[in-house]
Amino acid sequence: MIWFQRKHIRRTLLFASTLAVMVALALVSAGPVYAQDGVPPSALDPKGPNGAAISSLFGVVLAIAVVVFVIVEGMLLFSAWRFRQRPNDTTEPKQVHGNTRFEIAWTIAPAIIVVVLFVLALQTQQTLDAKPASAGDQLTVKVIGHQWWWEYQYPDLNITTATDLVIPVGKVVNLEISSVDVIHSFWIPQLNGKTDAFPNRINRSWIQADAAGVFYGQCAELCGPSHANMRSVVIAKDTAEFDAWVQQQQANPAPTADAAAQGEQLFLVSACIGCHQVNGTAAQGKVGPNLTHVASRTSLAGGMFTNTEGNLKRWLKNPPALKEGVLMPNLNLSDADIEALTAYMMSLK
Ligand code: HEC
Ligand SMILES: [Cu+2]
Numbered sequence: 001m002i003w004f005q006r007k008h009i010r011r012t013l014l015f016a017s018t019l020a021v022m023v024a025l026a027l028v029s030a031g032p033v034y035a036q037d038g039v040p041p042s043a044l045d046p047k048g049p050n051g052a053a054i055s056s057l058f059g060v061v062l063a064i065a066v067v068v069f070v071i072v073e074g075m076l077l078f079s080a081w082r083f084r085q086r087p088n089d090t091t092e093p094k095q096v097h098g099n100t101r102f103e104i105a106w107t108i109a110p111a112i113i114v115v116v117l118f119v120l121a122l123q124t125q126q127t128l129d130a131k132p133a134s135a136g137d138q139l140t141v142k143v144i145g146h147q148w149w150w151e152y153q154y155p156d157l158n159i160t161t162a163t164d165l166v167i168p169v170g171k172v173v174n175l176e177i178s179s180v181d182v183i184h185s186f187w188i189p190q191l192n193g194k195t196d197a198f199p200n201r202i203n204r205s206w207i208q209a210d211a212a213g214v215f216y217g218q219c220a221e222l223c224g225p226s227h228a229n230m231r232s233v234v235i236a237k238d239t240a241e242f243d244a245w246v247q248q249q250q251a252n253p254a255p256t257a258d259a260a261a262q263g264e265q266l267f268l269v270s271a272c273i274g275c276h277q278v279n280g281t282a283a284q285g286k287v288g289p290n291l292t293h294v295a296s297r298t299s300l301a302g303g304m305f306t307n308t309e310g311n312l313k314r315w316l317k318n319p320p321a322l323k324e325g326v327l328m329p330n331l332n333l334s335d336a337d338i339e340a341l342t343a344y345m346m347s348l349k
Contacts, residue, residue, distance in 0.1 A: 041216040043189035047236075048208045050192040053127040057120055064113060128193070131206060135172040141165065143177045145184030145197035145219070147327060148226035149289060149302035159249045160277075162289035164297045165234045168242040169212050177203045185221035188234050194220045209236035216303075225325035231303030248349070249293050252280030255347040263344025266337060275328065278348065288328055295349045301326070312342045 046052040083093065131138075142153040143165070153160050167173045177186050179197040187194040191207040209215065219230035237245060255261045264281075267273065273283035279292040294300075297307050301323055305311040316338045319328040333341065 041189045041218070043193075045190060047190040047213060047215060048192070048210055049132060050128050050207060051190050053124050054193050057124045060120060061117060064117070068113070128205075131172050132208075135208075138172045138174055139168065140174045140176065141167075143175050143186050143197065145177075145179035145181070145186070145223070145230075147181050147224050147325070148219070148230040148323070150184075150186065150219075150230070150232045151289065157246055157250065159246065160290040161249065161293065161297065163232060163299055163303050165232060166242065166245050167207070167209060167234060167236050169209055169236045169238050172206050172208050175205045175207065177205060182223050183221050184219050184223045184230065186217070186232070187220040188215050188217035188232065190215045191234060196221060207234070209234070212236050212238050212241075214298075226302070226323050229302055229304050229323055231299075233298055233303055235298070245296075248296065253293065253348045255344055257343060257347065259340055259343035260347035261344075263340035263342070263347075266340050267344055270341075271331060272341075291345065291348055293348055295346050309342060309346060312345050313338050316341055 043051065044055050044058065046055045140155060142151075142155060144151040144153065149162055150165070151160065151162050152165050175186065175195070177195050177197045178201060179199045181199065183199075184197040185194045186197055186205075188207060191209060192205060195203050195205040197203065213236050215234040215236070217232040217234065219227055219232075221227075223230065255264050267278075268282055273281075273285055275285040275287035277284050277286065277290045277292065279290075283291075295307070299305060300307050300311055300315060301319070304323060305315070315322060316331075316333055318330045319326045320330055
């Protein structure tokens with residue numbers, strides 16, 4: 001008996017100290033600072049019809065789970081207390097085995113619950129597939145996963161951009177989701193559930209934002225070392241603002257300042273053009289994000305950094321040092337070249 005108790009105490013101590021070490025590690029390990037930190041996207045705070053359908057299904061499932069939990073735990077605690085050993089108990093309790101009525105009950109009850117959940121999930125699935133009857137004018141965007149950033153092409157508007165998906169408020173936006181390399185999964189928790197992105201296949205989904213706002217997303221399929229650094233930002237704009245954005249994106253930018261013009265010249269004779277496109281120039285590379293309007297985006301490198309002069313410089317200095325496994329190499333640029341290239345990038349509004 002004493003031996004048992006000592007062992008018990010040892011185990012408790014071991015468990016408590018392991019927990020303490022884990023908590024300490026979690027607090028100490030400071031990861032990179034993401035553009036979206038402080039605004040964790042929550043599927044339980046939906047901002048569009050699809051997000052709302054998913055979140056209300058979650059509410060129902062949670063309610064059922066709470067009822068089951070209370071009943072099961074309640075019975076467990078009650079039995080442990082009611083049938084506990086008392087000081088003057090000398091005989092063993094009555095030994096029982098099996099109870100047909102109970103066994104039938106606890107087989108049928110969960111089966112009914114599972115069927116109910118199945119029907120509810122099917123209904124929600126239908127809601128997600130059907131577009132609202134009122135949906136008039138719609139927009140189509142091709143969402144293309146790359147290791148480790150998302151590309152967006154607006155075929156009807158002739159726009160290509162990355163990381164920031166700009167959409168008009170209140171409109172159905174049809175997403176044609178695919179990938180150029182491995183399997184990714186496009187997920188904006190407040191607007192819709194996950195949709196896998198496969199190479200050589202288009203998966204369709206749609207989103208609609210009820211009001212103007214910024215909704216963060218995260219690649220939801222392990223896709224390599226920088227999977228965690230593959231984020232996305234949906235920016236829903238009112239019609240007038242969206243139209244202004246479209247016009248801006250359709251125009252070819254022209255660097256005005258001297259430093260930017262110098263940077264453009266350097267860019268056009270550097271390795272950059274083998275991987276990046278800038279509309280209206282000789283740069284037609286397709287490996288990295290289209291940079292035509294890079295300065296108009298809120299974040300860089302798959303949403304890892306806010307798009308600032310300082311972060312652009314840090315990026316050009318040594319991308320692999322900032323992003324694990326990144327497909328943009330360190331080009332060993334001099335500080336003067338980084339200045340000029342950054343001025344050019346910042347002129348690409
Ligand atoms: C071998 C191909 C390659 C070369 C060469 C290259 N890049 Fe990149 N670049 C990429 C890739 C891939 C990314 C996306 C990386 C990521 O986010 O995972 C990228 C990202 C960027 C970004 C961030 C864009 C955004 O929207 O997130 C900038 C800016 C950039 N590159 C500028 C340059 C400049 C300037 C040069 C030349 C000095 C250059 N790149 C050379 C492949 C390349
Ligand atoms: Cu991923």
